Amino acid sequence: MVKNWLGFLSTLSCPCCDTNDLNIVEIEMTFDNETVPWGAGGTGIGAPGLDVVSRGASYKLEDVKFTISKIIFNDPLYYNLKASKMLSSGLQIGYQTYVTSKQALFPQGTSINVLTTVNTTSLDQIICCLQPADIPITKLQVAGTNNTDASNTFNKVFATDYTGAIGTDTDNAVSSGDLYSQSIYFMSDATGLVSSSIKMNNTPLMPQPVDDATVYNETLITLRNLNQDVSSGIHPGCCSLSLFLKYYFTHIVSLENIQQGDFYKSGLDGKANALNIALKLF
Numbered sequence: 001m002v003k004n005w006l007g008f009l010s011t012l013s014c015p016c017c018d019t020n021d022l023n024i025v026e027i028e029m030t031f032d033n034e035t036v037p038w039g040a041g042g043t044g045i046g047a048p049g050l051d052v053v054s055r056g057a058s059y060k061l062e063d064v065k066f067t068i069s070k071i072i073f074n075d076p077l078y079y080n081l082k083a084s085k086m087l088s089s090g091l092q093i094g095y096q097t098y099v100t101s102k103q104a105l106f107p108q109g110t111s112i113n114v115l116t117t118v119n120t121t122s123l124d125q126i127i128c129c130l131q132p133a134d135i136p137i138t139k140l141q142v143a144g145t146n147n148t149d150a151s152n153t154f155n156k157v158f159a160t161d162y163t164g165a166i167g168t169d170t171d172n173a174v175s176s177g178d179l180y181s182q183s184i185y186f187m188s189d190a191t192g193l194v195s196s197s198i199k200m201n202n203t204p205l206m207p208q209p210v211d212d213a214t215v216y217n218e219t220l221i222t223l224r225n226l227n228q229d230v231s232s233g234i235h236p237g238c239c240s241l242s243l244f245l246k247y248y249f250t251h252i253v254s255l256e257n258i259q260q261g262d263f264y265k266s267g268l269d270g271k272a273n274a275l276n277i278a279l280k281l282f
Contacts, residue, residue, distance in 0.1 A: 006098050013094035016071060018082065021091060027066070034058045035135040036185050057137045094265070096124065105133045109192070112281040117274050122267035124256040125222060126198060126205075128279050129188040130249060136184065154181055158236055179237030180247040190249035190281065191242075198253055199278040200268075205253055209282065215251045216244055222254040251279070 004010065009027075019025070034057050073079070085091055101116035114128075158179060180187070195209035210218065225233055238248045257266035268275070 006096075008095045008097075011094075011096040017093060021082075021086075031061075032185070035137055036183060037137055038183050108133075112279070114279040116277050118270070118277065119272060119274055120267070120270050121272065122256075122265040123270060123275060124254065124267035126253045126255070126277060128196075128198070128251040130190055132184055132187055132189065154179070154236075178243055178247070179239070180243070181235075181237060182247075187247050188249040189247065190245045193245055193249070194282050196251050196282075197280050198251070199280075201276050202278075205255075209280070212241060212245055215249075216241060219250055219252045222252040222258070224258060 008025075037057060037059050082091070099118050099120075101114075101118075103114045103116075106112050190212075193212050193215075195211055196215050197209035198205045220234075223233060235248065238244050255268040
């Protein structure tokens with residue numbers, strides 16, 4: 001079920017807007033190819049390390065529906081107040097938009113230079129992440145998944161020393177994916193990262209390139225986790241800096257006044273001019 005939307009549907013300054021004040025609202029959903037799903041275990045799945053069967057894999061959506069809550073006021077007070085507002089200063093609704101820029105492939109183990117340009121009057125965040133060049137259909141990353149002799153639940157693996165073996169059964173060695181319970185499609189691997197730097201209009205956002213630990217901490221701050229990785233927003237599988245780089249890497253920089261509460265524009269004002277953003281990973 002999709003209930004966490006990006007953009008207009010989830011960031012409105014007025015959570016319950018009057019659709020009579022809007023034009024046609026179109027929701028467009030783009031689905032990726034069959035590399036998104038997980039695969040199933042192959043023949044002889046009792047033996048570890050076998051390839052995942054992915055021939056002929058596909059997916060489809062059936063019984064698709066969309067629901068929205070509707071509110072009607074019998075008392076005319078709300079409509080009178082709104083009409084008065086519309087006739088005076090007008091009615092403004094704020095919301096966030098996301099602009100995505102996907103760059104060309106880079107060989108593994110090389111430094112990365114990414115350039116993009118945006119036009120905005122309030123640039124709130126810059127979110128940088130990676131995607132594998134080869135995205136095979138793969139089994140769930142938690143150790144032993146799809147293996148009838150060694151399969152374990154996430155909670156069981158999480159409660160165990162996942163760097164070694166579970167019990168005395170060597171087939172249960174947790175090596176097929178640590179605790180990253182996702183498809184490779186969503187994996188962001190920056191293993192070996194030395195430093196990361198972001199420039200805007202050739203001006204560094206930080207005085208010098210930052211190391212991996214600082215990237216992680218800055219990301220926590222931007223996500224409003226107050227520099228603490230004990231927040232519920234951190235996946236239990238992201239329990240070390242090396243695993244953050246291996247599976248969850250993202251470098252997020254905030255240019256806004258980080259706050260909870262009222263909606264207002266506080267990001268970098270580009271004054272309708274182009275903002276040239278450069279990311280360099282070394």
